[in-house]
Amino acid sequence: MLARRQFLLAGGGIIATLGLPGTGRAMQVETIEMQGTARGERVWFAPVGLAVSPGTxxxxxxxxxxxxxxxxxxxPDIYDRQRRIPGRAEAWDSDFLLPGESFEITLTAPGVYDYYCVPHEMAGMVGRIVVGRPGDPGWEAPVPDSDDLDPEVLAGFPSVDDILAKDRILQREAQ
Incomplete structure (x- = not known):
């Protein structure tokens, strides 16, 4: 029987294979680093905002x-949180990754994906991925902000326009 993390990784490989049938292209992989200061007073994803093509x-x-x-x-399937990913997208949770460990997920549905680090969300460790572009078939804009997230957390998400203009935002702008 596969462990939870092995199952998720194996499933991601299947999605990647099915997401690019007959194209003959190599699968695109983008790395998002989880980082922190030496004393742990600040933690973040780098990049915090990223634009990618479907199937990345x-x-x-x-x-x-x-x-x-x-x-x-x-x-909602993960800790009963408000959905902030496209409706056709699969929810994911890497589980806790120790230093040096990694997790992969393939995103195929066009739209905006917001994600977070469970123990560090309130420290602003959140990120946003934009898959495709507005106007693409099936595109879903970001979910409107609600009372589900504190203003400090919402401030951590770069705007979709900034992500599309720059393709990659390495860190959150100073507030």
Missing amino acids: TLRFVNHDPGNSHTATAYH
Whole structure:
């Protein structure tokens, strides 16, 4: 029987294979690092905002030697959170990644994906992925902000326009 993390990784490989049938293209992989300061007073995803094509695999890698982190989609199936990913997308939770560990997920549904680190969300460890572009078939805009998230957490998400203009936002702008 496969462990939970092995199952998720194996499932991601199946999705990646099915997501690009007959194209003959190599699968695109983008790395998102989980980082923190030496004393742990600040933690973040880098990049915090990323624009990718449908079918791109994201590899979350914990490069923070002092903390465990998660990459967790906002979704009712995971801790009963408000959905902040496209309706056709699969929810994901990496589980806790120790320093040096990684997790992969392939995103195929066009739209905006918001995610967070379970133990560090209130420290602003959140990120946003934009898959495709507005106007693409099936595109879903970000979910309107609600009372589900504190203003400090919402401030951590770069705007969709900024992500599309720059393709990659390495860190959150100073508030």
